[in-house]
Amino acid sequence: MSTELENYDDIRDAIAKLCMHFPGEYWRKLDREMAYPSEFVEALTQAGWLSALIPEEYGGAGLPLSAAAAILEEMQRAGCNAGACHAQIYTMGTLLRHGSDVQKQKYLPSIANGSLRLQAFGVTEPTSGTDTGALKTTAKLDGDHFIVNGQKIWTSRAEHSDLMLLLARTTPLKECMKKTEGLSVIIVDMRKAIGNGLTIRPIRTMMNHATTEVFFDNLKVPAENLIGEEGKGFRYILSGMNAERILIAAECVGDAKWFTEKSVSYAKERSVFNRPIGQNQGVQFPIAKAYANMRAADLMVKEALRLYEDGKNPGAEANMAKMLAADASFEAANACVQTHGGFGFAEEYDIERKFRETRLYQVAPISTNLILSYLSEHVLGLPRSY
Ligand SMILES: Cc1cc2nc3c(=O)[nH]c(=O)nc-3n(C[C@H](O)[C@H](O)[C@H](O)COP(=O)(O)OP(=O)(O)OC[C@H]3O[C@@H](n4cnc5c(N)ncnc54)[C@H](O)[C@@H]3O)c2cc1C
Numbered sequence: 054m055s056t057e058l059e060n061y062d063d064i065r066d067a068i069a070k071l072c073m074h075f076p077g078e079y080w081r082k083l084d085r086e087m088a089y090p091s092e093f094v095e096a097l098t099q100a101g102w103l104s105a106l107i108p109e110e111y112g113g114a115g116l117p118l119s120a121a122a123a124i125l126e127e128m129q130r131a132g133c134n135a136g137a138c139h140a141q142i143y144t145m146g147t148l149l150r151h152g153s154d155v156q157k158q159k160y161l162p163s164i165a166n167g168s169l170r171l172q173a174f175g176v177t178e179p180t181s182g183t184d185t186g187a188l189k190t191t192a193k194l195d196g197d198h199f200i201v202n203g204q205k206i207w208t209s210r211a212e213h214s215d216l217m218l219l220l221a222r223t224t225p226l227k228e229c230m231k232k233t234e235g236l237s238v239i240i241v242d243m244r245k246a247i248g249n250g251l252t253i254r255p256i257r258t259m260m261n262h263a264t265t266e267v268f269f270d271n272l273k274v275p276a277e278n279l280i281g282e283e284g285k286g287f288r289y290i291l292s293g294m295n296a297e298r299i300l301i302a303a304e305c306v307g308d309a310k311w312f313t314e315k316s317v318s319y320a321k322e323r324s325v326f327n328r329p330i331g332q333n334q335g336v337q338f339p340i341a342k343a344y345a346n347m348r349a350a351d352l353m354v355k356e357a358l359r360l361y362e363d364g365k366n367p368g369a370e371a372n373m374a375k376m377l378a379a380d381a382s383f384e385a386a387n388a389c390v391q392t393h394g395g396f397g398f399a400e401e402y403d404i405e406r407k408f409r410e411t412r413l414y415q416v417a418p419i420s421t422n423l424i425l426s427y428l429s430e431h432v433l434g435l436p437r438s439y
Contacts, residue, residue: 058359061123068124071096072131077403080134084261084406089213094138098167103141107149111157112165118296119358122303129307130314132403134410136262136304140172140210143300144218146293147238151281156240160216173214173243175205175267176290183423185220185287186232190269192221192239194276199223199239201250201272207417209264211253217241217267219274220286229284238286240278249273260409294419295357295367298375301414302354305378308411309347312385315404316340316392323394336392343385350377369432376424379414386411 075093083090097103105121107113114120121142128135145164148156148171163169181187190203201221211217217240224235243251250272253265281289317340320331330336353374360367386408390397397404415421429435 058119058355058362061120064120064123065127067100068102068127069131071100071102072128072133075131075133077132077401080132080261080406081400081403087255087257087261089263090134090137091213093133094141094213097138098141103138103167104165106142107145107161107165111161113161117362118299119355119362122300122354122358125300126303126307126310129304130310131307132311132407134261135307136410136413137210137213138172139300139304140174141170143293143296144171144174146296147218147289148240148280150292151238151285151289155277156280160240169216170210170214171216171218171240173208173211173217175208175211175217175219175241177207178204179206179266183420185290186236188220188222188236190219190221192219192223192237192274194223197276198273199276199279201239201241201269201274203269205267205269207256207264208253208267209262211243211265211267212255213263215242215244217243218280220290223283223286233287235284236286237283238280238289239274240280241272241274242278246272246274260406260413262410262413295361295371297418298371299354299357299361299367301418302350302357302371302374302378305375305382305411305414306347306351306354308382308407309343309350309378309385311407312382312389312404312411313340313344313347315402316343316385316389319396320392330392339388339391340385343381343388346377346381346384350374350381353377369428372419372424372427375414375419376421379411379421382411383415 101114102124104113105116105124109115125135125139148160160169164171176185178188192199192201219239219241220236221239222235223237226232229235250270252268255265258264320336321329323330353370357367357370357374360370389404390408393402393404396402426438430437
């Protein structure tokens with residue numbers, strides 16, 4: 054029997070109410086200062102929303118992925134930016150699925166009550182980029198510690214996280230049959246590491262995303278922080294990617310709804326040539342087209358969620374949902390700027406900010422080209438292109 058998805062109206066209402074305390078002015082000020090939305094994240098933590106996916110036995114809400122998707126979609130639909138904290142919801146999945154009982158007992162209850170933040174995820178590196186198997190950061194076992202050396206880039210929220218999930222090479226590439234072997238996932242306690250071999254440098258970006266580059270210089274990490282088996286890290290990271298892509302897709306659907314609601318209301322009220330601009334088909338059609346594409350993307354998000362909750366491996370659907378939803382949100386964003394004319398560029402309308410924020414999702418956490426390559430090779434059976 055396939056899972057019937059709930060709409061989670063109660064959750065949606067509660068998130069919408071919480072987000073009303075964080076209006077456009079709040080985000081605009083942070084954006085200007087490139088500051089972290091601590092109050093927003095704190096409010097979500099206190100209300101328990103960020104522990105939605107942690108099982109009840111570890112103090113979380115034990116909700117399914119579709120509930121987390123509803124939470125994140127509503128944050129975006131309300132004009133907020135879930136990018137500040139979405140990883141606190143799903144990064145713990147690697148620990149939950151592959152960690153030992155001791156590790157789960159040690160970390161999950163504190164992550165669930167918000168006293169411990171696990172929202173930094175160190176995979177991407179400056180030289181290897183999307184080619185994860187070519188990453189160069191090493192973790193060498195030396196007695197009861199790993200010695201970590203190397204560099205990560207785009208490690209978002211590292212300054213606002215206590216722990217980092219790090220993917221590093223533990224077996225030299227030349228000793229591996231495949232380049233995706235010999236990589237391991239290690240928990241780095243950044244509270245102890247900063248100044249002792251770990252340096253974090255913020256990167257200023259076109260939107261306020263608290264992203265950083267991270268340097269490891271002979272950082273000592275206890276061997277007991279290895280998650281699962283040594284050398285299987287790439288597989289562990291992959292196993293969390295469907296969930297991440299589906300949740301990001303849900304955020305994009307939320308963004309598309311926010312943009313379209315703004316477009317519709319402005320197109321009705323703005324009068325030029327003695328008639329509402331929304332009376333012109335040239336104004337209506339881009340909004341209507343973006344709306345149709347958002348609805349189609351949303352169906353794919355729901356299909357991916359349904360398969361995920363049925364215990365299937367919806368790699369194709371999660372990827373398609375993420376690509377279609379990111380395209381739909383950017384199309385809606387573009388239509389929204391156009392509908393607002395000059396005002397679309399004015400800071401006080403929040404459109405230009407959301408436009409910059411939603412653009413990210415065609416590149417991260419995976420770029421559109423790589424999704425198309427995945428579909429070409431794994432769904433359509435075309436030759437591998439890289
Ligand atoms: C704001 C931000 C936050 C991020 N947060 C995190 C994070 O928290 N943790 C983390 O580990 N990473 C994070 N990332 C990294 C993100 O996942 C990568 O930027 C993304 O996967 C693309 O990798 P890259 O930037 O190295 O691009 P590259 O791999 O250098 O690719 C550049 C371009 O070339 C294209 N390309 C590359 N190879 C091929 C190919 N074979 N065929 C066709 N096209 C190709 C890509 O699609 C892309 O458009 C973040 C990135 C940003 C910008």
